Amino acid sequence: MVNFKEEIAKEIANSVNLNWTDLETYIEIPKNLDNGDYSFPVFKLAKELKKAPQIIANEIKQTIKINEDIIKKVDIVGGYLNFYINKDIITKQVLETIENNPKFINSQIGKGKTVLVEYSSPNIAKPFHIGHLKTTVIGGALYNIYKALGYNTVGINYLGDYGTQFGKLIEGYKLFGNEYDLTEDAIDKLADIYMRINNLCKEDESVLNNARENFKLLEQGDEYCVKLWKEFKELSLKEFQKIYDLLGSKFDFITGEAFFATKTEEVVDILKSKGKLVKSEGAMVVDLADKGIDTPCIILKSDGSTIYATRDLASILYRARTYNYDKSIYITSYEQNLHFKQIFEVAKLLGLDEKYTDGLEHVPYGFVRLPTGKMSTRLGNFVKVETLLNDTIEQAYKIIEEKNPDLEDKQEVAKKVGIGAVIFNDLATSRIKDEIFDINEMLNFQGETGPYIQYTYVRTKSVIEKVDAIPKFKDIKIEKLNDEYSQKIIKLLYNFENTLIQVTEKNEPSILARFLIDLSKAYSSFYNENKIIVEDEEIRNARIYLTIAVGKILKQGAELLGIQMPNKM
RNA sequence: GCACCAGUAGCUUAGCUGGAUAAAGUAUUCGGCUACGAACCGAAAGACCGGGGGUUCGAAUCCCUCCUGGUGCACCA
Secondary structure: OOOOOHHHHHHHHHHHHHOHHHHHHHHHOOOOHHOEEEEEEEHHHHHOOOOOHHHHHHHHHHHHEEEEEEEEEEEEEEEEEEEEEEEHHHHHHHHHHHHHHHOOOOOOOOOEHHHHOOOOOEEEOOEEEOOOHHHHHHHHHHHHHHOOOOEEEEEEEEHHHOOHHHHHHHHHHHHHHOOOOOOHHHHHHHHHHHHHHOOOOOOHHHHHHHHHHHHHHHHHHHHHHHHHHHHHHHHHHOOOHHHHHHHOOOOOOOHHHHHHOOOHHHHEEEEEEEOOOEEOOOOEOOOOOOHHHOOOEEEEEOOEEHHHHHHHHHHHHHHHHHHOOEEEEEEEEEEHHHHHHHHHHHHHOOOOOHHHHHOEEEEEEOOOOEEEEEEEOOEEEEOEHHHHHHHHHHHHHHHHHHHHOOOOOOHHHHHHHHHHHHHHHHOOOOOOOEEOOHHHOOOOOOOOOOOHHHHHHHHHHHHHHHOOOOHHHHOOHHHHHHHHHHHHHHHHHHOOOHHHHHHHHHHOHHHHHHHHHHHHHHHHHHHHOOOOOOHHHHHHHHHHHHHHHHHHHHHHHHHHOOOOOOOOO
């Protein structure tokens, strides 16, 4: 496809004798359509060329060689040079590309590169509540999008399956295990046991010591403890899998902390041999004061055992060797900002190639809070993902019942719509923002929501279903799509791939979520203003063709976010 | 106390590598189904872009400072 910015930048560059790549970054897209399709602020050159913007603008306008196929018109308004592109060429190229390449992605940007995405990472034996949803959904979307751009993508679920907490849980099971039947709702019951033993540990030091002892035994491979731990893990995974199935979350590897616990020795050895490990308040730490980080990174606790940082470092070593990654992103709440800052600094001391340490990136997201305050498993103040999904699915079912009672497979559709609403809600805003969870907001499927995108898609399907002959691209009269509504859609479609690239540059799926809203709005306006199935065959075919293109991109974009599209709703 | 993040319409947000009149949704009021799906479209109203300084031809955007909220700050993850 023509890169309009590049073409314009090159032509201006010729005219003023400057480097076109710099000029390209100056080019903007005017908010107001009256100001053209692309705009060049001439003020930017005033200093460099030592001339008034007006004079420069005139000179450029006069000397620039305009290829009429690409640029129709150049205007000077204030200090801007406004470019009006040839609508037919962009329309033709967009539709032609979608015809030939249904995925509408040409970029080779990810070819030969490997990206690791660590996400979801729940603690086993604890309920999967809506606080874990963001990492699962954001990570899933990023995973899909990197993959779509050609990256070799590896999704890792780094389970919290290690640590003193399991010593406690084992102790709790020993004491009250016989009161519970773990064949059903295992996690809830384990969480209950954990809550009880945790309270007991606070009251009774000897219980806490038993818990610590259990963990030590677990580490040493004690048969009873390992057997219990495995059982807890399996029960938890089984329940998590139910949620992952609903959300469509997929992982290439489910590798928990325990896996790396056996690999920490090398980390300690390397740091020791480099003299970076120093004793501080009884623990072995790496001092990071010279890196601007006040808090040293603990590698070995006072009792000589490892800590999560040590295991994270071991995982970096392992992943560098195993996957030869170019980029490795960690999706967690911003609570862990300092932790990742620390381990990324310490990772530089492990003797790894710079490629690997440069590729490390923490992708933080904001807190989810309940109106009643911060969520806490310990205090029982949380909303389970399962409950939330059931509520939204039920709501979707109710609305279908009301609006489209004859629909087939209502339950299936309600599932797609209800889950789509939840996923979209977590992806629609910048990930760094905190969210106060409001169930009423979740259950409102109007406006900028997942169901709105699905509804728009369903309308495209419905239109296409109504026509008997699907037009071929070669028969489309491009110039029939010159109206403002069609053109708005075309411009959005033109930006689809660029939008995906932006998502990966910022690790920000909300950019795609917004794009899909914009496209849905543009199509809804088009739909209301233009009758599609009209007598005039040329107009009809052109509009149907545009409808097909919108449907394809909506579906693809939504699926990249993890949202399934129903054909009817 | 130190560090990081956030503060834009009643509410939820977009815009933040500086650019033309600050953009949406929601809530409120009004209009549109004898056109292909009204979970929609259109309109009205709603903003000292947290306050104050500065840099610049130009600041929601960059710098300084203050205020508010959140998070982190050593053996939990």
